[in-house]
Every structure is written in C-alpha cells, then in structure tokens.
Amino acid sequence: MKYSLIDNRLLNILDFKKGLGLIPTIVQDQNNTVLMLAYSSEESLKNTILTRKATYFSRSRNKLWIKGEESGNSQEVKRIYYDCDNDSLLFKVEQIGYACHKGTYSCFLDKDFSLNVLYDIINNRIENSTVEESYTKRLAEDDNLLLSKIKEECLEVINFTDRDNLIWEIADLTYFILVLMATQKINLSEIINELRRRNK
Known part of the structure; x- marks a missing residue:
C-alpha cells in the first residue's frame, strides 16, 4: 500500500x-474500521481532492454522489492510499453519522457501541432532523427544556432506589449531558483531557 498526499498528482498515477x-x-475511519466499498471515477476523485468531501461514482444512478449530501452522514477525507497496481484506493475518513444506507455505522459490521458512537448519533440528529422527528433535536432547540431535564435526572440519580434503578437513571442523565455537550460543541475528548489534566 502506497501513501499519497491528497492532490492532483494522484490522478496521473492511477x-x-x-x-x-x-x-x-475502500473506506476506513481513523480507527481502521472498514466502513464501505465504493467506486471512484476520475471526476469524483477530482472533487474529493478539491473539497476533501468523499465523492464517489454511483453505478446504479450513473452519476457522481457526495457522501452525506442528502443524509448528512458525510465523510471528510483525511488520507488517500493507492495499491501496488495503482488500480485501487483506500480513503481514510472522519465519518459523521452512519456510513451504511441501512443505518449502521459500517456496511460490513456495526461499530461497537460507545459514548463516542452515541455522541455522533446525537450530533447527527441535531443537524439533520426536525423537532417533530427527533426528541434530541427538540432538546437542542429548547435550552430551558434541556436544563430542566438535566436537573430532573440529577435528582433521580440522587434518589435512586436500587442498583438497577441507579444504572437506569445514570444512563438517562448521561444522554442529556451529551445533548448539552453537543449543543455547546464540546467533544468527549475535551472532557477526557480535562480529567487527565486533573489526574497529574
């Protein structure tokens, strides 16, 4: 596998x-999870290089398509690799939302669930849903509602009845906190970094 800078020299190599x-x-995220297989034409690759937005050629529709242009599940291309025969590509991308049209993170396997995955789902719903379609979107649009839910869940955590109830209430509180973080553009990595700083 060869590495290429994302520039037009690549067009003359392939x-x-x-x-x-x-x-x-082949499309992978930055954690090396294989997301999907697509096809690039010379024109689609030019657009990918120009915009850094993953652009492919749809064989079924016989036209270019920019990943996420309609769904919001976009891919920002970070690296492009080409193989030893110069006839296959590997895109390393930052995946926003889901890669698969069936609603899973990957077309090959669903990504293990984590707070990062949940945070991405929340962001996707905030950016691509209406308040009628999504409770998450409604929370993001109504500061008073969101903060009242956080206060409510804090009290329910404090007043838990047993271990199972505590797990349930912490899960609720975590969801609302993640929505608040998303509205304020705070990533989980920033929280981890702050905790790491305090641990010194």
Whole structure:
C-alpha cells in the first residue's frame, strides 16, 4: 500500500482504464474500521481532492454522489492510499453519522457501541432532523427544556432506589449531558483531557 498526499498528482498515477473508468475505493475511519466499498471515477476523485468531501461514482444512478449530501452522514477525507497496481484506493475518513444506507455505522459490521458512537448519533440528529422527528433535536432547540431535564435526572440519580434503578437513571442523565455537550460543541475528548489534566 502506497501513501499519497491528497492532490492532483494522484490522478496521473492511477490506472482508470483497467476498471473501465472506475476504481474500487475502500473506506476506513481513523480507527481502521472498514466502513464501505465504493467506486471512484476520475471526476469524483477530482472533487474529493478539491473539497476533501468523499465523492464517489454511483453505478446504479450513473452519476457522481457526495457522501452525506442528502443524509448528512458525510465523510471528510483525511488520507488517500493507492495499491501496488495503482488500480485501487483506500480513503481514510472522519465519518459523521452512519456510513451504511441501512443505518449502521459500517456496511460490513456495526461499530461497537460507545459514548463516542452515541455522541455522533446525537450530533447527527441535531443537524439533520426536525423537532417533530427527533426528541434530541427538540432538546437542542429548547435550552430551558434541556436544563430542566438535566436537573430532573440529577435528582433521580440522587434518589435512586436500587442498583438497577441507579444504572437506569445514570444512563438517562448521561444522554442529556451529551445533548448539552453537543449543543455547546464540546467533544468527549475535551472532557477526557480535562480529567487527565486533573489526574497529574
């Protein structure tokens, strides 16, 4: 596997003729999870290089498509690799939301659930849903409602009845805190870094 800077020199290296104008493109996130397989044409690759937004060629629709243009589940391309035969590509991307059209993080396997995954889901719903469609969006649009829910859940955590109830209430509180973080553009990594700083 060879590494290439994301620039137009790549267009002169690749062998588009072998695949009748299309090059198979494997897509991975920055944690090396394989997300999907798509196809790049010379034109789609030019747009990817220009915008850093993953752009592919749809064989079924016979046209270019920018990942996430309609769904909001976009991919920001961080690195591009090409193989030893110059006829396959690997995009390393920052995945926003889901990669698969069926609603899973990956077309090959669903990503293990984590707070980071939940945070991405929350952000996706805030950015791409209406208040009628999503309770998360409604919370994000109404500061008073969100803060009142956080206060309510704090009291329920304090007044837990047993271990199972405490787990339930902490999960509720965590969700509302993550919504607040998303509205304030605070990433989980910033919280981890602050905790790490305090641990010194």
